Amino acid sequence: MTDLHRLSIRELSEGLASAKFSSRELTEHYLKRIEKIDAQVKSYVTVTAEQALAQADAADAALKAGNATPLTGVPIAHKDIFCTQGIKTTAGSKILDNFISPYDATVVAKGKAAGLVTLGKVNMDEFAMGSTSENSYYGATANPWNLSHVPGGSSGGSAAAVAADLAPFATGTDTGGSIRQPASFCGLTGLKPTYGRVSRFGMIAYASSLDQGGPMARSAEDCAYLMNVMAGHDAKDSTSVEKDVDNYVANLNGTSVKGLRIGIPKQYFNVAGLDADVKARVEESLKKLEEMGATLVEIDLTMTDAYVPTYYLIAPAEASSNLQRFDGVRYGYRCENPVDLMDLYKRSRSEGFGAEVQRRILIGTYALSAGYYDAYYVKAQKVRRLIQQDFLKAFESVDVIAAPAAPTTAYKIGANLSPVEMYLGDIYTIAVNLAGLPAINAPVGFDKDNLPVGLQLIGNYWSESQLLSVVHQYQQATDWHTKRAAIAEENV
Template identity: 90%
Template sequence: MTDLHRLSVRELTEGLAAAKFSSRELTEHYLKRIEKIDARVQSYVTVTAEQALAEADAADALRKAGGATVLTGVPIAHKDIFCTHGIKTTAGSKMLDNFISPYDATVVAKGKVAGLVTLGKVNMDEFAMGSTSESSYFGATANPWALDHVPGGSSGGSAAAVAADLAPFATGTDTGGSIRQPASFCGLTGLKPTYGRVSRFGMIAYASSLDQGGPMARSAEDCAYLMNVMAGHDAKDSTSVEKNVDDYVANLNGTSVKGLRIGIPKQYFNAAGLDADVKARIEESLKKLEDMGAVLVEIDLNMTESYVPTYYLIAPAEASSNLSRFDGVRYGYRAENPVDLMDLYKRSRSEGFGKEVQQRILIGTYALSAGYYDAYYVKAQKVRRLIQQDFLKAFENVDVIAAPSAPTTAYRIGANLSQVEMYLGDIYTIAVNLAGLPAINAPVGFDKDSLPVGLQLIGNYWSESQLLSVVHQYQQTTDWHTKRAAIAEENA
């Protein structure tokens, strides 16, 4: 029982169904690994050992009674942006360090219905604002492949927990690449679904028109199991779309790679900031897909230069609005001994929010202010529509679009990149959120420093099944998704 963490999600479900091991044994196994290993990785903010064991015992009892679902008894880690009843939910911020949620996010509630066992809450960039997981109030998370490097962000804790085999899979959120980029940095598969596919109820908002929850795991198959739980309409979320949900696991072989038209945007592959090793690994993976029968088609995405300025007007503007509720009055951090109400507001927000969050709030407030609203925010929304139309035009000729997930591999912790450098690191991911499209990261090799490289495939609306299927078939003929960091090979 020392190698349970090496099993895929399917193997875990089969083992539980065949009574080769119990959910309690499996949960205890992961909790021991967290206790032994996570001090070096720092992926977890809160470990819910007592609750996890109780949920595991309930799962075992349900299985004996014949009432289990496929995933009953399988452990999971939740990004600390999803509200969890009775458990601290911090969004990586001092502002919410004392917040115990009175309810479950829909994603968490669906997990409970499916019988998933919550191991705990994992670290993230503060309020999901960042690409390194260094802006967390609880300190930086390390990349399991190189502990002096970042795991990416904002879902860095989710990526690190899975990459270190401290959870079989994890929930993440993606506002501008926050599932795909950490999945790329940590050698994982991560899916950002179509906007509206996964409920945002109970997910602490950063930018409401961009945020979307999704699964992070080792393989497309593992992600498909979690998507079967996460996806679906939710009446509690006004942005949730009422549309039939596929059985993502059953459809893993539903798309033929033979004849699949993959768009290659020349603006992406000729970009100055694209690392040579990353480009080489991406091209090798595309050659592999071509060998499997796919057809590579060069395309133009002419709005590429507009991605970063458009995103960094819209996202901070929505953050400015969403984070105005954190004022020291109703919940969250409250400044001590305020002189008056204005002093309470000022000090609660300046002491409770970190530097990156404060900067984005200020940028967003400026963009929404009188005299600048039309010049900045409204204009950015118009350009956003042009970006969407650019993609839709491309999808008239291709089935999916290929791109790097990030222009480089993982940065060193404390690299102190400039804001421009940090924001340009999102160049390949943010347009997908602006357009509301689905996209997936798949591991496709390593650079000269043995750091993982990720391929991004972007699909048309509601094509999650297609993306998972293409990556699944690629992973049947390659083994990049099975590679493990040294720390993941350790036994508890």
Template identity: 95%
Template sequence: MTDLHRLSVRELTEGLAAAKFSSRELTEHYLKRIEKIDAQIQSYVTVTAEQALAEADAADALRKAGGATVLTGVPIAHKDIFCTHGIKTTAGSKMLDNFISPYDATVVAKGKVAGLVTLGKVNMDEFAMGSTSESSYFGATANPWALDHVPGGSSGGSAAAVAADLAPFATGTDTGGSIRQPASFCGLTGLKPTYGRVSRFGMIAYASSLDQGGPMARSAEDCAYLMNVMAGHDAKDSTSVEKGVDNYVANLNSTSVKGLRIGIPRQYFNAAGLDADVKARVEESLKKLEDMGAVLVEIDLNMTESYVPTYYLIAPAEASSNLSRFDGVRYGYRAENPVDLMDLYKRSRSEGFGKEVQQRILIGTYALSAGYYDAYYVKAQKVRRLIQQDFLKAFESVDVIAAPSAPTTAYRIGANLTQVEMYLGDIYTIAVNLAGLPAINAPVGFDKDSLPVGLQLIGNYWSESQLLSVVHQYQQATDWHTKRAAIAEENA
């Protein structure tokens, strides 16, 4: 079969169960596509072909023995921030270019238990710091919709791999929009779960109070299958919440759009930097939901102007602390021929980290330094609480909140945005991480240059099933999630 990559995850599970094709055939199909197409996109850092075929054979044997799960034999790509036993895990950095993980992240381990076949590790902004996937030590990833544009970041490799049909779905991480924004730029569905819903054990830390793993795929249904694997309490992660997990696939029709109150923040839709085409497509999608029975309610989120300064104090401060472990001594990059210990530290870090990471470490170290800690970091944490309360007040009158996922469509590679321009591109996503809320991106059309536009729906705590259900029903009534870039239509 030459069109296996066009099948949804549900269709893949049904095809494997009915023996229409084997996991080995499916895995070989994806590996051939990666070999043929990925040189143009550079979504993969490491392709684990030999291991993938061995896992596929094991999946086929398990299915014949009657021990298969729903997803046994379905391929997946992992963002290269999740530790994978025996496989290079780089976080997109020269610092970890030689790091072979001795263990699996919980998300990866759960995938193995579910029978998923790992195709490889995909590219990302260095240590998840960025919105374009250009800061990777391994080079920029291209957007399958326009190869001279970025796929977004930091989970740009995950988004590009799925959008080019080089994996049915992929894991991503979201610290300030790093699942939702690349999903928006690449025409995909991407879910950032409630903080604590998905284990962070084995996920290389950027900002520990903000990081959260989640699924990226073409549809809400595909994401639901992966969420069934990823979600759940993990004793190895102290921030993982011990709370029952929904069956996200079974709940796809559990929320009625009829009567659903969707909050429309005035501050978001009247923002000066919001592109006209993006605003138009998002408003059209909301009109469609209204036609399906939803009720649009104007709301105020009065803390909007505080999002960017608050986030860009807290995130770099936590990054500064987390990345202090990369010192050239224990693992990772080590400078050659140091003259003394201080020279080893300085050169290992200055040579091992890229420009964006160094800048954020410096900002964070300054914010945490004596004399400035109270003035900056502590004050930012207090404002963070006000942002959370602003959302909770809004949820007293609405069920979900709608926003663009990004103020523009994908940037050109090499656009050389200023720091401020890049940070303001996160305006609609970072507050969700500051508050720890769940949010989802859904593709809702294209701009005048045929680049994808995304709608973001923000939910109250633990409402992942609701968000997936609303987007699933929207996708039953529309076909934006089925659109494919020209490069994705190429057969292996």
């Protein structure tokens, strides 16, 4: 039983159902790997071993009684932005270092109802603000493919945990690429669903009109299993959409690649800073899809230059509003010995928030302030509509749109990119969130330094099944998703 971590979600489900191994054995296997390997990767903020074993025993009882779901007894890691009852929930911030959530996020509750076993909470950029997972109070997480490089962000802990085989799959959140970019950097499949497809209740807010939860795993098939649990309407979330949920696993072969029209935005492949290896691997993957029967169609996305400035006005403005609740009064970090209420507010927030979070709060507050609201925030919302319309026009002639997930492979830890350089790294992902569209990353090879490269496919609204199906069929014809970093190959 030394290689349980090499099994797919389907293989784990079948093995548990046929009693080849128990959930306790599987959970102990992952906990042992975390204990032996995670000191190098630093993906977990909190490991919930005692609770995980109790959940595993309950799962084994359900399996024995015939009351199991397809995922009963399968372990999972949750991004530390999802509230977990009785477990520390930090959002990667000092300001929430002492916060024990009194309730479960809907995504977590749905996972529990499906019989998933929570291994723990994984690291992230503070309040999901960042692209490297270095902006965490708990320190940087390492990329399992090269421990001197970042895993991406903000869901870097989720990506690193799965890529190092310290969890079979994980939850992530995506406000401007925070599932797709770390999936690209770590050689994984990651799906950002349509806005409103997955409940945001209990997911600590960064930018409420952009945030969306989704699955991160090795393959599209693995992601489909988790989407079957995560997706669906939630009355507790006013932005959750009442729409029938597909059976994503059953639909994995539901879209034929033959005749699929893939839009190739010419602007995306002429972006300054697009790495030659990334461009080559993405173009090779598109050639493979073409060989499988897809048709490549050049399209115009004319609003490309507006993506970064629009996003970095709207997202910080919403962050400024959302993060005002962290004031040192009701919960979270409180400064010592405040002299008055204003001192309490100022010092609690300046001591509790990291530099990047403070930067975005200040940008957002400025954009929302009297005299600037119309000039910046309102104008950005108008441009956002134009970006959405640009995509919808493209979807009149194509089924999906292809792009790199990121212009480069993983940065080195401590590269100290300027904020502008870091923000420009989001060029391929943020427009999807501005428009509320679904998109998926699939691993498609490596650069000259053996760091993973990702292909992003963007779909029209509610096309998660289509995206998962196309990537699944690509993965049936290729083996990039099966490649493992050396650290993941270690048996313990």
